[in-house]
Amino acid sequence: MTVDPFVHLHVASGYSMQYGANHPADLVTRAAEHGMRALALTDRDGLYGAVKFALACRAADLRPIFGVELAVVPTVDSTVPPALAPVLGGGHSAELSRARRPDAPAGRAGRAGSGRRVPA
Incomplete structure (x- = not known):
């Protein structure tokens, strides 16, 4: 009987x-039960279970494949870099922001980079 090389x-x-939802060792155990020779672990935004996954793969004689799924935030405005820190003195006024960026909409002037959202 040949084993399907699906991974x-x-x-x-x-x-x-x-x-x-499962622990990396449980994933490896289940893959070994199905006769798989390799398995990938692609956690979201980090390699948090990589060590436990590698140890479980070694014990089950499976080839570990490591990956990561990164959440990428698209840039809102690529022509003007975002503010890295607030202006000294406890923030800045909407007039000061519009003076630096005359093309900025009035509603976003006082938020200094907080208009971005993480997709997760």
């Missing part, structure tokens, strides 16, 4: 809060 390349463990 799951997008597997999230319980370390990827909303994307996976």
